[in-house]
Amino acid sequence: MTTPVNISLEVNGERVEAPVLPRLHLADFLREDLQLTGTHVGCEHGVCGACTVRVNGEIVRSCLMLAVQAHGASVETIEGLSDSDEIADLQAAFRDRNALQCGFCTPGMLFAAQDWLRQHSAPDRERIREHLSGNYCRCTGYQAIIDAIETTARSRMGETP
Ligand code: FES
Ligand code: FES
Numbered sequence: 294m295t296t297p298v299n300i301s302l303e304v305n306g307e308r309v310e311a312p313v314l315p316r317l318h319l320a321d322f323l324r325e326d327l328q329l330t331g332t333h334v335g336c337e338h339g340v341c342g343a344c345t346v347r348v349n350g351e352i353v354r355s356c357l358m359l360a361v362q363a364h365g366a367s368v369e370t371i372e373g374l375s376d377s378d379e380i381a382d383l384q385a386a387f388r389d390r391n392a393l394q395c396g397f398c399t400p401g402m403l404f405a406a407q408d409w410l411r412q413h414s415a416p417d418r419e420r421i422r423e424h425l426s427g428n429y430c431r432c433t434g435y436q437a438i439i440d441a442i443e444t445t446a447r448s449r450m451g452e453t454p
Contacts, residue, residue, distance in 0.1 A: 300364040304329070305373025313360040320344040322360035323370055331371035331400050335429070342428030345401035346370050352408045371400035380407050382448060386441040394432035401428050406442045416446035 297312035304327060313322055320337075323329045323346065335343035337356045344356040347369040374380055380403055386392070393399045402425065409424040421442050422435070430438065 298361050300361055302363045302365060303367040305369060305376070315359065315361055317360045318356055319346070319348075319358040319360050319363050319368070320355035322363075323355060323368070329370045329372050331375075333397055333400060335397070340427075340429070341398070342401040342405060343398055345404040345428070347374070347404060352404050371403065374404065374407070383407060383410065383441070383445045386444045386448075387438070390437045390441040390444065392433060392437040392441040398428060398430040398432075402430065402438060406438070406445075409442065410446055410449065414446065414450055416443040416450075418443060421446075 295314065298315055299310065299312050301308065301310045303309070304323070309327065311322075311326060313326070318337075320332055320334050323332045324334065332346055332355055333343040334356060335341035337344075339354045339357045342354065344354055345352050346355045347353070348358070348363060348366050350367075375384070383403060383406055387399070387403070392402075405425050405428045406421075409421055413420065418439055421439050425435070425438065425442075
């Protein structure tokens with residue numbers, strides 16, 4: 294099918310209306326049509342987590358979702374999440390703990406980490422590891438990422454890091 298379909302959705306709080314091909318993935322729509330290149334594309338088959346965004350408040354792999362499936366939805370990319378300051382403390386912890394190197398995995402890691410932090414208060418390294426097990430990082434060895442999330446969890450609980 295090569296006829297474009299008109300979709301209407303909210304992206305980072307702004308209404309977007311666009312014609313898209315039915316087989317266009319959400320990741321490609323965000324990156325190529327909207328120039329929101331903070332959404333990274335690695336494996337393109339749902340394994341690495343680099344393309345993670347939030348759709349209607351839930352984290353999803355945008356390489357596994359078609360743009361037409363986002364019609365009527367509210368999509369948040371790392372650009373919107375970052376601009377909202379929702380994860381300012383988490384980003385600072387990533388910087389302080391050296392939890393990123395090349396940064397390719399980082400947008401997806403931050404979404405997965407914030408998802409965990411929104412659902413849990415007590416920091417539990419094993420559970421954090423489990424929650425992030427679908428996000429690959431080729432640089433850090435993961436330890437520093439877990440440290441950063443644990444630090445953020447403690448600080449959100451009112452503990453001094
Ligand atoms: S690019 Fe989507 S999970 Fe790897
Ligand atoms: S920081 Fe390079 S892949 Fe994670």
